[in-house]
Amino acid sequence: MKAFTVNRYEKKSALTLADVSMPELHDDEVLVEVYAAGVNLLDAKLRNGEFKLILPYRTPFVLGHDVAGKVVKIGRNVRQFKLGEEVYSRTDDFRIGTFAEFVPVKEASLALKPRNLTMEEAASIPLVALTVWQALIEKAKLTRGQKVFIQAGSGGVGTFAIQLAKYLGATVATTTSTGNVAWVKNLGADIVIDYKKDEFDNMLSGCDVVLNSQDGKTLEKSLGVLQPGGKLISISGPPDPAFADQIKAPWLVKQVMRVLSFGVRRKAKRLNVDYSFLFMTASGSQLRQITPLIESGAIRPVIDKVFPFEATNEALAYVESGRAKGKVVIKVR
Incomplete structure (x- = not known):
């Protein structure tokens, strides 16, 4: 073939x-x-x-x-x-x-x-849907009335995450470029920050959940927009010790992950917020839960x-x- x-x-x-x-x-x-x-x-x-x-x-x-x-x-x-x-x-x-x-x-x-x-x-x-499902529903347990910050709202993960978060009844904040602001609002975002004009950490506060998909600098700033007890879930790293345990990583790999995530975990603890890394896994059963949302038109x-x-x-x-x-x-x- x-x-x-x-x-x-x-x-x-x-x-x-x-x-x-x-x-x-x-x-x-x-x-x-x-x-x-x-x-x-x-x-x-x-x-x-x-x-x-x-x-x-x-x-x-x-x-x-x-x-x-x-x-x-x-x-x-x-x-x-x-x-x-x-x-x-x-x-x-x-x-x-x-x-x-x-x-x-x-x-x-x-x-x-x-x-x-x-x-x-x-x-x-599948990949973006399962990533978002496992981040917002399984890890964050996002509920109606909460405020979630989804980075890069016009990307593959972002477009699905905005729609699922709105379906769950959350207030959705996101970032995008100037030309995509109206388009992302049409997906359901309540607060859209043009990253070419404004810094999101100057515009946002009191978030219950952050879905981080960007670089380390953005991750550090994102911790500060969470309210105490809030959760930051990163799909772009760094991997943390809990993830190392999940995949049954060898001892040396566990130590590497511990070192890589030490700085962000320390800052999260200081701010009284939770940091976790997500590397999504395949799941037919979760896709079967997502399918009705697509067939009903709740998510497109x-x-x-x-x-x-x-x-x-x-x-x-x-x-x-x-x-x-x-x-x-x-x-x-």
Whole structure:
């Protein structure tokens, strides 16, 4: 089959379009014919080698985490899915590979595609939706009436997070550039800060939750907009000791994570707020909870561009540029 592979870890290096063997199907997996694949910043960071500490992939490997497609083969222990069904998923770590014509997906990580979405729209959902669900619902336990600050409101995570937070009844603050202010408000944001004109830490205070997706400087400033007892959940690092325990990291890796997060944890403690790191995990059961919100229209996919399969490198470069409004998708079939 055709697939785009990472042959070596290198920043901004091109993926290689190659003929690779059909993936081996485990007993608890479904083979999905890929119709569309979402492109995420995680894909670029993985190719760059930024996650080798926690995700040490051996090259060459096929890149890509999000998929929408059809079931073409079923492992002997699979019970929930049938041949021909339309499905979507964020594939599991170490079983990724959606920039390809076929990909195996664990039954537990798969869900039926929302009926009202195209394959391209469905492929834009899983990784960002699960990230936001696990951050705002599982970790933050965001509730009606609370105030949440979601950074980068026009990005893939931001566009989904704004919609979910509004559905939950929260007051939503976010940042974006001048040209996107009205567009982000239309998604449901109550407070939109133009980062080209204003510093968000001068404009915000009393937040219950911050979803951090930016750099270390932004993270430090974000701690200060929380009220005492507030929670900052970071999806961009640094990883903390609790995360090291979660992934059962070796002793040395645990110590590295402890050192990397020491400064932000110390500042959080001084401000009487909570800091935690989130690296989202695949979950078909959570996708099945998200699907009704999409089918009801409470949350809608936001897609910037759809690239043909042959232009996968261009799609990845566009995501890495930071210019995308919402998600970027590759049309494979």
